[in-house]
Amino acid sequence: MSAPKKHYSIGIFDSGVGGLTVVRALMERLPLESIVYFGDTARVPYGVKSVATIEQYAAQIVDFLLRRNVKMLIVACNTMAAVALKTISAHAKGVPIIDVIEAGARAAADGRGGRIGVIGTPTTINSNAYARRIHALDPGARVYSQACPLFVPLVEEGWLDHPVTRLAAQEYLRPVLAEDIDSLVLGCTHYPLLKPLLRDVAGERVRLIDSALTAAELAAARLQQTGLAAMDAEPASYRYIVTDIPLRFQTIGERFLGRSFGEIERADW
Amino acid sequence: MSAPKKHYSIGIFDSGVGGLTVVRALMERLPLESIVYFGDTARVPYGVKSVATIEQYAAQIVDFLLRRNVKMLIVACNTMAAVALKTISAHAKGVPIIDVIEAGARAAADGRGGRIGVIGTPTTINSNAYARRIHALDPGARVYSQACPLFVPLVEEGWLDHPVTRLAAQEYLRPVLAEDIDSLVLGCTHYPLLKPLLRDVAGERVRLIDSALTAAELAAARLQQTGLAAMDAEPASYRYIVTDIPLRFQTIGERFLGRSFGEIERADW
Numbered sequence: 285m286s287a288p289k290k291h292y293s294i295g296i297f298d299s300g301v302g303g304l305t306v307v308r309a310l311m312e313r314l315p316l317e318s319i320v321y322f323g324d325t326a327r328v329p330y331g332v333k334s335v336a337t338i339e340q341y342a343a344q345i346v347d348f349l350l351r352r353n354v355k356m357l358i359v360a361c362n363t364m365a366a367v368a369l370k371t372i373s374a375h376a377k378g379v380p381i382i383d384v385i386e387a388g389a390r391a392a393a394d395g396r397g398g399r400i401g402v403i404g405t406p407t408t409i410n411s412n413a414y415a416r417r418i419h420a421l422d423p424g425a426r427v428y429s430q431a432c433p434l435f436v437p438l439v440e441e442g443w444l445d446h447p448v449t450r451l452a453a454q455e456y457l458r459p460v461l462a463e464d465i466d467s468l469v470l471g472c473t474h475y476p477l478l479k480p481l482l483r484d485v486a487g488e489r490v491r492l493i494d495s496a497l498t499a500a501e502l503a504a505a506r507l508q509q510t511g512l513a514a515m516d517a518e519p520a521s522y523r524y525i526v527t528d529i530p531l532r533f534q535t536i537g538e539r540f541l542g543r544s545f546g547e548i549e550r551a552d553w
Numbered sequence: 554m555s556a557p558k559k560h561y562s563i564g565i566f567d568s569g570v571g572g573l574t575v576v577r578a579l580m581e582r583l584p585l586e587s588i589v590y591f592g593d594t595a596r597v598p599y600g601v602k603s604v605a606t607i608e609q610y611a612a613q614i615v616d617f618l619l620r621r622n623v624k625m626l627i628v629a630c631n632t633m634a635a636v637a638l639k640t641i642s643a644h645a646k647g648v649p650i651i652d653v654i655e656a657g658a659r660a661a662a663d664g665r666g667g668r669i670g671v672i673g674t675p676t677t678i679n680s681n682a683y684a685r686r687i688h689a690l691d692p693g694a695r696v697y698s699q700a701c702p703l704f705v706p707l708v709e710e711g712w713l714d715h716p717v718t719r720l721a722a723q724e725y726l727r728p729v730l731a732e733d734i735d736s737l738v739l740g741c742t743h744y745p746l747l748k749p750l751l752r753d754v755a756g757e758r759v760r761l762i763d764s765a766l767t768a769a770e771l772a773a774a775r776l777q778q779t780g781l782a783a784m785d786a787e788p789a790s791y792r793y794i795v796t797d798i799p800l801r802f803q804t805i806g807e808r809f810l811g812r813s814f815g816e817i818e819r820a821d822w
Contacts (some may be wrong), residue, residue: 325601325602326596326602326606327595327596328601329598332594332597332801333594333595333797334797334798337595337797406801433706433709433710434703434706434707434710434712434717436706437702437703437705437706438703440702441702441703443703447720448703448717448720448721448724451716451717451720452717455717528602528603528606529603532601532675
């Protein structure tokens with residue numbers, strides 16, 4: 285593979301559909317950039333798999349995307365960002381990497397020793413990856429973490445503003461809210477769809493940190509730094525590649541993306 | 554492979570841990586029988602995958618179990634039973650097959666034209682497999698189906714008797730209960746763990762049909778018919794083979810099994 289070029293695409297990958305919230309944020313923040321999205325829908329969810337398996341899958345995806353000329357890799361999957369970042373770096377051949385945990389941790393750690401809540405899937409929370417990265421940036425910060433295993437299925441059910449979801453959110457957030465947090469990191473790419481409900485439950489005083497938006501901001505900054513930002517020459521193109529096209533994929537995926545898909549390709553690996 | 558023999562094991566398979574409720578029922582109903590359980594935990598859940606993918610996975614598992622000398626195959630996965638039974642038969646080399654949908658449909662269809670509710674995952678319900686098999690047995694029966702996508706994650710979260718689960722159950726069951734059903738088929742191997750809560754929500758008048766228990770009953774009858782029931786010579790042995798050993802597998806699996814695992818093996822395929 286040759287060195288990354290400005291007209292190359294940004295490669296974004298996730299275990300399933302969740303990373304489409306990052307694609308959506310990126311389309312809005314960087315409308316000139318072309319995007320290749322890879323969703324490993326045949327093997328989702330990663331959160332319940334062992335670390336060795338997740339590393340193996342992450343390496344396969346990076347190799348696949350690099351063969352399609354990408355100039356940046358965005359790890360839009362908290363599970364892979366939490367446990368497989370070394371493997372991803374080892375396979376990335378120098379292409380810059382951004383991940384949702386780094387993005388969320390940077391936005392949360394404002395250097396003033398805040399009280400930060402982090403919610404995510406059990407794997408993400410058990411990995412302690414957010415707490416470690418926040419502390420590396422702001423040793424005075426206090427981090428309170430809570431796994432919310434039901435939020436992903438609730439989002440995929442479409443119960444975005446539903447009494448069941450509200451009750452589950454009240455239950456999950458009770459311990460972190462009791463710590464008087466001033467910000468709450470939504471540490472899963474599904475959670476931006478729950479933002480209105482979470483804002484209600486957390487209260488207006490708590491700043492919600494949406495890792496899709498923060499990843500798009502970080503990508504914009506990194507493209508500027510590396511001189512790899514796209515020029516205005518050609519219209520941006522969007523490709524969606526998945527390993528399986530399951531039932532309801534279109535419906536659920538478009539809810540995440542906030543617009544219609546064009547063609548969805550099935551990976552031929 | 555040679556013809557099935559009495560001392561061979563019963564092979565039970567599922568996409569994940571759910572089929573362990575069938576293992577539990579079988580251990581109680583047929584204590585002399587040895588069991589090999591196969592859980593495809595690296596690729597769970599099947600319910601969101603395409604039919605072609607599910608067929609391919611089912612064939613791989615059947616081939617794997619047949620190499621381990623099984624005298625009967627129990628499809629303890631409603632998704633595979635709903636969409637991949639032809640593939641499974643084609644690979645079974647004459648070994649008798651029992652599946653949870655057949656077992657549940659037989660128990661529900663009492664020939665008196667009842668009003669039968671069926672709950673399951675979206676794939677199982679969309680396949681219409683229960684309704685078709687119930688009608689084949691009892692053309693006068695009325696079948697009312699309802700997908701309950703959140704029940705599996707709720708069970709795996711351990712919220713077996715929790716206000717969130719109760720609220721979700723009330724919402725999911727409202728339309729089928731409005732049809733004045735006299736029985737309710739729990740069309741997913743996770744649901745037996747929700748039986749006390751579902752009994753509350755459905756009311757005492759509705760007969761709950763637990764497909765783990767009915768599969769064990771059907772297996773007992775089929776072993777008698779085919780002369781393949783185990784003799785008292787040796788103690789029964791139990792093997793658990795999975796494709797991945799994920800976080801919390803032991804905890805969740807033992808909740809399903811109702812006892813401790815011995816060794817858990819990772820499939821070497």
